[in-house]
Every structure is written in C-alpha cells, then in structure tokens.
Amino acid sequence: MYANPVENxxxxxxxxxxxxxxxSKSHFDFNLITKSPEFIGAKVIGSYRSFGNEPATEILNKLILDSGKQLLLPRLQDGFGIEFCNWDGELMNLRANGKIEEPIGATFHGKIDLIILPALAVDTFGNRLGQGGGSYDRALGRVDVFTIALINENELVELVPSEPHDQKVRAALTPTRLIRF
Known part of the structure; x- marks a missing residue:
C-alpha cells in the first residue's frame, strides 16, 4: 500500500x-468578529474552548454570551464526529474529555448561524488545516453555515494541501484582520 502524499x-x-x-501567544481583536454582519445577524453561534497553544477563546465566548447570543460548544461523538451543545459560560457545566473540555447536556438540533472553529492554518482559498481527525470536516459537510477559523498571522499560508472531503472556511480571523474567502 502506498502512503497518501497529500496526508504526508x-x-x-x-x-x-x-x-x-x-x-508565541497572540492577542486577537475579537471586535472584528462581533462587528461583522454574520455575527450581528446570528442568534446561535458555535465556538470552542481552546486548549494548549490554540488561539485563546475565553474572551470571545464571553463576548458571545454577553451579546445575548446562544453559545454552542462541540462535543466529540463516537467515530470522531462532533455534535454541538448549549453552554452557559459556567465551568461547572463542562467535563474533560482528553485534552478538551466539553459541554454537558442535550445536543442542539436547531439551525446554527455562525461557527467559529480552530485551525492550524488556512490558505487564501479558504482551505483549512485542522488537527487531523476530520471531526470538523464531517460536521461542516452536513450544514450550510458561515465559518470563521482562528489563526495566527503567520498561519495564513499560500496553499494548504486539501482532499475532496476537506471543508473550506468562509473567513479567517488573525489577531488584526478578518479575511473573507
């Protein structure tokens, strides 16, 4: 069997x-998101709790809640899928699952207006490089939603290798810019 050169x-x-x-750690101007028409028009927003050296989302999630929006966080399913669940901002309503903290409670089954997601890199076409598990690709392949990836400035690259199952993002937020694709 031959190795997949794209995956390598x-x-x-x-x-x-x-x-x-x-x-390095970057500080993000989340007002670039909160002042965007996609955020202003959204009622339900999916985000995530950062871990490790991912761009920090604590301030962003607080801004989402303080603006009166419904905040959803991802929870891993068996088979590496993602489901989104309500989160009220209370740490006691999270549980650890490996490296990440996930919301406890029922799965959200309604329409999500905006999803803010992690990425290691994004290219100028909106191709996103994730951690490699494919969870977000599977979840985003089932919905039509505006997506924004959080990346550091140097993680906007010329080309991310992509495969047919990879889902593009519609925008990327760097510490100083919101870039649309």
Missing amino acids: TKSGLRNLIRQQRGQ
Whole structure:
C-alpha cells in the first residue's frame, strides 16, 4: 500500500505550525468578529474552548454570551464526529474529555448561524488545516453555515494541501484582520 502524499504533506505542515505556536501567544481583536454582519445577524453561534497553544477563546465566548447570543460548544461523538451543545459560560457545566473540555447536556438540533472553529492554518482559498481527525470536516459537510477559523498571522499560508472531503472556511480571523474567502 502506498502512503497518501497529500496526508504526508499535511502532517509535516501540522508539525511545523505546532512548533511555531509554542514560541508565541497572540492577542486577537475579537471586535472584528462581533462587528461583522454574520455575527450581528446570528442568534446561535458555535465556538470552542481552546486548549494548549490554540488561539485563546475565553474572551470571545464571553463576548458571545454577553451579546445575548446562544453559545454552542462541540462535543466529540463516537467515530470522531462532533455534535454541538448549549453552554452557559459556567465551568461547572463542562467535563474533560482528553485534552478538551466539553459541554454537558442535550445536543442542539436547531439551525446554527455562525461557527467559529480552530485551525492550524488556512490558505487564501479558504482551505483549512485542522488537527487531523476530520471531526470538523464531517460536521461542516452536513450544514450550510458561515465559518470563521482562528489563526495566527503567520498561519495564513499560500496553499494548504486539501482532499475532496476537506471543508473550506468562509473567513479567517488573525489577531488584526478578518479575511473573507
């Protein structure tokens, strides 16, 4: 059996970005999201709780809740799928699942207006490089929703290797810019 050259390239890019992320922390201007028409018009927003050296989402999630929006966080399912669940901002309503904290409670089955998601890199076409499990690709393949990936400035790259199952994002937020694709 031959190795998949696209996956090998993705793996190398993931390793490089993880090493670079360990060397610096960026501060994001989340007003670039909260003042966007997609955020203003949204009632239900999916976000995530960052861990490790991912761009921090604590302030962003507080802004979502303080604006009166319904905040959803992802919860991993068997088979590496994602389901979104309500979160009220209370730490006691989370539980640890490996490295990430997930909301407890019922799965949300309504319409999500905006999803803010993690990425290791995004290219100028909206191709997103995730951690490699494919969870977000599977979830986003089932819905039509505006997506914004959070990345550091140097993680906006010329080209992310992509495969047919990879889902593009519609925008990326760097510390200083909201870039639409």
